[in-house]
Amino acid sequence: MARQFVGLDLGTAHTRIWTPEGGVILRSPSAAAIDSESHRIVALGADARRMLGKTPAGILAFRPIKDGVVSDFEVTSLMLEAFFTEKQIRSTFRRPSVVMATPYRITEVEQLAAENAVLEAGARAVGQIPAIYAAAAGAGLRVLSPRGCMIVNIGAGTTEAAVISAGGIISAKSVKMAGERFDTTLINYLRSNGELLVGDATAEELKIRVGAALSGIRRESARAYGRHARTGMGASLTVTSDDVFRAVHPAVDAIARIILATLENVPPEISADVHSYGFMLCGGSACLPGIDGALAQATGLRVTMAREPMDCVIRGLGKIIRDNRLWGEGLNLRTRSLF
Ligand SMILES: Nc1ncnc2c1ncn2[C@@H]1O[C@H](COP(=O)(O)OP(=O)(O)OP(=O)(O)O)[C@@H](O)[C@H]1O
Ligand SMILES: [Mg+2]
Known part of the structure; x- marks a missing residue:
């Protein structure tokens, strides 16, 4: 160039x-x-x-x-x-x-x-x-190899998944469901289960501090401050990792379905490669503890976490x-x- x-x-x-x-x-x-x-x-x-x-x-x-x-x-x-x-x-x-x-x-x-x-x-x-x-190349996958490989990037606004072989994209999906959706689901969860209204920034902070995508991952709990949904007065609530898990798991499951859908109609040899080697996970939301395990469970595929997942692209x-x-x-x- x-x-x-x-x-x-x-x-x-x-x-x-x-x-x-x-x-x-x-x-x-x-x-x-x-x-x-x-x-x-x-x-x-x-x-x-x-x-x-x-x-x-x-x-x-x-x-x-x-x-x-x-x-x-x-x-x-x-x-x-x-x-x-x-x-x-x-x-x-x-x-x-x-x-x-x-x-x-x-x-x-x-x-x-x-x-x-x-x-x-x-x-x-x-x-x-x-x-x-770019994410696949940055995550260290051999994008030029004729062996099929798979990359999944869960960012803030979008999740993308692709099967790549011989320098080309064989199949890919891009959906508007990622870290910000996790924040929204947590906001809805706290409103429905604790009558607490919190803003986007608070929800994101809670997710990063105590969040988990699998049940049973124990991290510290945190106090969430906001407004009471009925009285409008200042209120607070203790939020645990399991609360975040319960809030986000439908969105994590939906992401797993997108990953599996990316594999539909992929030529059989390449699909076999992905089934043997699994996929590489990157993006900021890959840092949510347990998300690799949750996606492995839901897809049946092996999941490898990329190094420095936020910088792969x-x-x-x-x-x-x-x-x-x-x-x-x-x-x-x-x-x-x-x-
Ligand atoms: N430790 C963490 N646990 C859970 N989520 C995290 C963590 N660190 C960052 N995130 C989330 O990662 C997202 C940001 O990731 P990233 O920087 O990859 O997104 P982006 O590239 O800006 O967005 P997109 O690719 O969707 O346009 C945010 O939603 C943020 O809340
Ligand atoms: Mg991104």
């Missing part, structure tokens, strides 16, 4: 950037706070995320990516421009060429929105690779940028350029 590319994983919860010189140089919440008059960024990443739902008049905090796709074009491009500038991969004299990871089978309109947001943020050129293919983009051969067949990068 003549041009030096920069890798971009624009996720629902996190944005990650890879450069040839620095490796993974950015891991930041996908969030920005904007001054509503000047349309300038006043806070970025973790700072902006903390401001969600708490901004003073005149400032708006956003998470511009929903379910893995651009939902607010202007904020996405402002946020990316700020990340590019902060990390010095864009300046008056420097415009990056970007390879971005995108969900499998996003619509053409969503694809164009993602590309345009990156170009608007100051990129010279942009191309896309299916995030799930971005590291995979880096590997692919470094080594052209990993492109494989059918992944021709169609690069759109400003010029």
Whole structure:
């Protein structure tokens, strides 16, 4: 590849950037706070995320990516421009060429929105690779081997599963059910079982602190603070790992069904490979204790946890940028350029 590319994983919860010189140089919440008059960024990443739902008049905090796709074009491009500038991969004299990871089978309109947001943020050129293919490469699967392998990425907004062989995607599924769905199910559980209303951030914090995807995994319990569903007064409740398990297990089961559906209609030899070796699990929600065991139980497949599961997509983009051969067949990068 003549041009030096920069890798971009624009996720629902996190944005990650890879450069040839620095490796993974950015891991930041996908969030920005904007001054509503000047349309300038006043806070970025973790700072902006903390401001969600708490901004003073005149400032708006956003998470511009929903379910893995651009939902607010202007904020996405402002946020990316700020990340590019902060990390010095864009300046008056420097415009990056970007390879971005995108969900499998996003619509053409969503694809164009993602590309345009990156170009608007100051990129010279942009191309896309299916995030799930990059995840497989980043997780260390031998994507070029004719032996079939399977990767599952459970992020914040999307779960994707793919069977890969000889550098191509044989079968893949992408659904809008992942970590944020676990948070919502916990919110509903606490409302129905404890008459406690909690917000998204509290639910996510509880899930990360005490959550489990299998029953019997004992972690500490935590006090959840919110509002009483009937009286509206401040209230609190002790939440245990088993509470989180009971809340999230229908969603985990649904993810298991998606994984099995990805294997339907796969040629028999490749299906046999996956049945022998199982699948590799990655993404931030792979960090939920017991999720590997729960998915192994529900699918009957062996589950291997990827190393640094949150970085598989971005590291995979880096590997692919470094080594052209990993492109494989059918992944021709169609690069759109400003010029
Ligand atoms: N220890 C943990 N236990 C459970 N869930 C976790 C843990 N750590 C992170 N998560 C969840 O992982 C998700 C973020 O994962 P990740 O960064 O892979 O998502 P993303 O790439 O931004 O989203 P997507 O790929 O869906 O667009 C969040 O929902 C977060 O709550
Ligand atoms: Mg992701």
